[in-house]
Amino acid sequence: MKLLLANHSSYPRIGGTRELQQLRRTIAAWERKEANDETLHAAQNALVHAAIKEQEEAGLDVLTDGLIRWYDPISHLAGKMDGIEISGLLRFFDTNSYFRQPVAKAEIHAKNGLTVSEFEFATTATQKPVKAVLTGPYTLARHTIAEHAPYKEIGPLTHAYAEVLAKEISALAARGCQIIQLDEPAILKHRADFSVLQRAVQFLSRHKGKATLSLAVYFGDPQPLYERLQELPIDMLALDFTYNPKLAERVVALGAQKPLALGLVDGRNTRLEDAAKLAHLIDRILLRVKGEFCHLQPSCGLEYLPRDRAAAKLKLLQQVRAHLKGSK
Amino acid sequence: MSREKLQQLGLDLPLFPVTAVGSFPKPDYLLQGRSDFRKHKITADQLHKLEERATTFWIEQQEELGLDVLVDGEMYRGDMVAYFAENLPGFEQGGLVRSYGNRYYHKPIITGAVEWTRPMTVDWWKFAQNLTQKPVKGMLTGPYTIMDWSFNEHYPDRRATCLALAWVIRREVEALIEAGCKIIQVDEPAMSVRPEELPVLIEGLQAVTQGLSAYFITHACYGAFEHIYPDMLKAPVDNFDLEMSNSDLDMLDLFRKNPFTKDISFGVTDSHSHKIEDVATVRRRVEQALTVLPKEQVWLDPDCGLKTRSVEESIGKLRVIVEAAKSLRS
DSSP: EEEEEEEEEEOOSOOOTGGHHHHHHHHHHTTTTSSSSHHHHHHHHHHHHHHHHHHTTTTTTBBOOOOOOOOOSTTHHHHEEEEEEEEEEEETTTSSSSEEEEEEEEEEESSSSSSSSHHHHHHOOSSOBBBBEEEOOOHHHHHHHHGGGGGGGHHHHHHHHHHHHHHHHHHHTTTTOOOEEOOOGGTTTOOGGGHHHHHHHHHTTTOTSEEEEEEEEEESSGGGGGGHHTSSSSSSSEEESOTTTTTOOOOHHHHHHOOOEEEEESSSOOOOOOOOHHHHHHHHHHHTOOOSEEEEEESGGGSSSSSHHHHHHHHHHHHHHHHOOOOO | OHHHHHHHHTOOSSSSBBOOSSSSOHHHEEEEEHHHTTTSOHHHHHHHHHHHHOOOOOOOOHHHTTTTTBOBBTTTSTTTHHHHHSSSSTTEEEEEEEEETTTTEEEOOOOOOOOOOOOOOOOHHHHHHHOOOOOOOOEEOHHHHHHSEEESSSSSSSHHHHHHHHHHHHHHHHHHHHHOOOEEEETTTTSSSSSSGHHHHHHHHHHHHHHOOSSSEEEEEEGGGGGTGGGGGGGSSSSEEEETTTTTHHHHHEEEEHHSSSSSEEEEEEETTSSSHHHHHHHHHHHHTTTSSGGGGGEEESSSOOOSSSSHHHHHHHHHHHHHHHHOEE
């Protein structure tokens, strides 16, 4: 069993230096129409490079582009689809960050690619594998106001989003993306909708080609759904261990039928975990997982932390792996 | 009930009292002053003078517009949590994290036991109140929100953190009351983030308000209130100040199913839109509110603090609210 170190998804797009605050200044200027699109893209590119560099310096094996270009996890994708209008602000789960809520006004269709160009840019910045991240269809649907009558039920709306995302997954896989992470935090808050998620994931998994499809759940306790999540047609299950201190023992007790991405490092709090203690726990978990590899990653995207702390959390992953007695 | 409480406190407010949620945009000279202060180009005293000038400006504006319950506008605060963190031992300033879009804030880190050592808002409240005959609200951030919007490296869990902060905020409430403040707003915008923790939020507010003589308001916004309503009404406050317009008044459906039993400061203009609503729009929103709320319970204000709007937009939004309130009273 090999333990790979991975970033979860997002990474801070600001930092303490003038260079790391360039994107904020550029966006402000762009909003005032004092900077053009080209200048904005250059500033975004620079921050993607910086995020990738810090992940490489931390010794990660699987990187992301930090989702630097995303306004938020919902409107960045939904806003690029026909049939959707973007509306007011709403709090994103229990974070102190906000997303703009999509309103489904008509049938949802793909306009252009959603994230492929972002993925391709990131691959030019590193030799390491880049994980593509997509907010899943159920979570998009849960955060959407359905004004289009056929979407009044969560099932059809989820499927409509899944049809767009299926094309995106195919496109990413066709461009050589090795791992695609589908984020579905909303299912932890609406467990009764599991069958809706199940149908969507079954549909999406048929479009993944050779890519590894990972399903990530976070911002809640996955324990009540753990066994059902194992049964989904996915290649990897990414879990947030921070909401339930007993989850790790539960995983040890039940084992895992497929590789896990272990979100044991808290992406929401600055307190650094004890590397030796985490390593001991991981040694026990890995003995119970079927597969050739697992990931160790933060519990969620790191943009909820200040940049220095986010970097420290990534470096901690390396320290944890160094303490492992078993798999490395 | 709350009208009686207001009268007992010596406050005689008209129907549809108009207020503001808390923050106003800082005038350019103050923004420049804060920037200069950070670069050590001006002294703390010079910055303080600019903050006083801006506070005076906003009190005058509110008077001129005809608001009934005023705020100091928070000219001396950067952020509603960071300000308290900067003034309370036990906190350290953290780095920048994103709130939404291109907006960032310094999220504080609790690194030790949090203590109240001196009033943090009382001098500013006195300064503002001395400029007007109208009541000025005392403005505090609630313990649950300070806990939720801070990193915690000291306390064992979220409840312990919230309760420790509650006793600190209570000391500030006591200091405000002692100074003569009669309306105190304890903002809890994080109220709905973890519905299962609503009892912790209520326990925190109980610790803050229990046995103290003031009219208490709490502000919450941009949340999934359907998960905590009507249980949120158990919070020991007299008035909930709620964002309603940005969410198309959808909470009214909840109020139809379970009556809203407290006073409400009803957000009638969207604080995150540059567009200034017209009086007819505001009136229509109030009229919709009155289909489920008794008029005696309804205060009017913007959805949220106005610090993200321009000075002109803020004044424009307040003006239409006052005009709508006047037309409704008549």
